Amino acid sequence: MLRALAFSRWVHSSPLRPRLVILAKERRALASNAITPLSLSYTVFDGPSLQPPLVFLHGLFGSKTNFQSLAKKLVLQTGRQVLTVDARNHGSSPHGSLMSYEVMSADVQLLLHQLHLNRCVLIGHSMGGKTAMVLSLQRPELVERLVCVDISPSGTSAVTSFQAFMAAMQAVNIPQGLPRSTARRLADEQLRSTIQEPAIRNFLLTNLVSSGDQFTWRVNLEAISQNLNEMLSFPDFQTAYPGPTLFLGGSNSKYISSDDYPEIERLFPEAEIQYVPDAGHWVHADQPQQFLAAVCNFLELPPP
Template structure:
């Protein structure tokens, strides 16, 4: 059952400042000046520590379920409360035609306000990592420290196949009335021609849901498709986030390269960059124990 957190030392009210969130000047020519946050679905794993909670933000096509097992282990290892969150247009969260990082940041700010959290540790993978970066740059007082998993504040269209994933998912056609097992097999067969990796197909198929005998994708593919270029880019910011930050890449991934180091240093001057051996883009799934070790070690570091 979803519920708000009980009061503790890190639960303090803070003023609601996100109903009228202005976009950076660079984007005002292309979008509305006002963003309306949407309510997000989340799960809480209670810890006993008074330290700020950990908030997990998943990547494109993911959901809060991606981090549940890791969340439980982090509660045991750190004592901190952990939240896993569905982004807008993903999982059980509300759908919206807007799909920008400013909008997703506003959603998380609304959630923190609703839970009366004035400080947290943001841990974001891929799209969730960019969302976490934007929130930390907009509202640094809310972010004790930042972990960005296999993502940098840069354009990522050159290293991703997400365009092909969206096209393949939109092309899936399942006749009405199919039983779930048969529907999943049919969807996988239709995805196979474009997506050869079984692990990626299985990951995308976690979005396949049934409603009144009809199968559909729970991720809002229309919104994702309409804003994919924006999702693969990063907004323009000038003022850096001065708190501790960890950019944790996979050694087999190209999402954090040496070309990204200058921009990481400019926007996150206290950042550390580490790579997990034998891990691809989904670092936490490929090497969960090494991922947990890196996060726990980072949490124990004193701010500089």
Template structure:
């Protein structure tokens, strides 16, 4: 695997980093005994494995399409100009000519979240797989703007730079919303869409990210202390506000050493300023008519029956599935079931 990083060298305020994943939601959707597909009425949800539309390959040049996409103003998106940033990414090559899989991580995450899964997906599908750092995360540049319009423009720029005319977008949580926005803007660019435990709806009720941000900002690590004690000291400072050990460990993956001190690699200020927007979803009057899979965790509350009508309106060809015994971190809780669902969804239809 060769990692191609196109972001500038980090400044004293921009640390490099390691991997992370988004924490569990605060409410449960209920147990499911097997991997099932839920019908949401009006024929919108088809069982996995039913015939799907074949890929569409006759596409305009990617640079022209990218420029056209930036020029189009969509209802509900910010009217001011968005300047894309060059994203850090990693590539695993595969021999298949089919559209590559592009993984977009969740809030506080990074491209390293999907590295082990990417290797297995390359082996099982033969497709090229890209894992991408969102702006203000991982090794991608910092930016004061943190909206879905901006993040989808970043991904569009990256795909243009790599001359990818079609791709399968796989987004977890925040990355899922970014993938949805890009699919709704650029139907011809997205061959298939996989949204991992996320729907096009308001998610404030099932998150505690404001408390996470407050606790992370309050962490004070003195200069000069040994690395062996830094993580323990940071965890002790997080413990009063964040009770669950798994969430503390997840947040601590963002603690990195740079410029002779320990810092958070995620841009906490930008996330704080745009948290309300990140918990919401833009108002689209268009729809993505390609194949889409909404893959939730049976113990998660991010995709509920209340979300089905909006999923049907925006993604009329959508399938909704729940992975048993998985929370919000579907790919981490049940990696084999996650890989199986993705492989089946992207498999070419029978001849």
């Protein structure tokens, strides 16, 4: 069973016109930053339903392949089309020096436009969850529902180990000409001094790829390093996303704490918070069946 905390319904007291003015100002500010979105790599898993598709956004150091098996199961269980997406500087998507949640939201908005998707369900883990939140707050009309997996609209510097992961990956040195199995074993040994958990090392090693006779990291470590403080924060918003929202955390994780509840309630007044037992930060990998059940149950809830 999932341990759940549901917020009571909360309605903005501000009249509609001031809210629209604030939203317009936020959109003009976004445009003034001269953001050039990138065309992202994605995979589509087709389903027969005409309901809005599910769009998965992965976390830092992840890729669209993280959700491939779950995507196939969700097609079978819901009938909806499912898309898994590589963020900029990750997977097969292009690299870019800029990396903020506003920038990554613009990337996803471009993808939705390219695919002629007027509405979707966003499901984002960690970094992908923050990207999904920003897109929902900027363009609520595009988002039917929102699922944020083990992340909140707060800073995460105090609870994350990503700085250590970054330093360990940047320090890996693999000689040229090695076979893949040897290169992977050598990289694993070098990461082990900093990262003791085998599951985390295996996750990071999914980014190790060959380029000619040299092995390198597929993820753009330089861009992430330069923008890491941005990745560990969250932009300031004054308008709320009014749609159904699920914050799905791991019971063994600290990424969604009671300290985050007031900000969640302010920005996502229709939010429900659930914790999956015996799951850490990678909820979908630790407890995939309970993750699927939580998402499917959330999709079946009537709109508020």
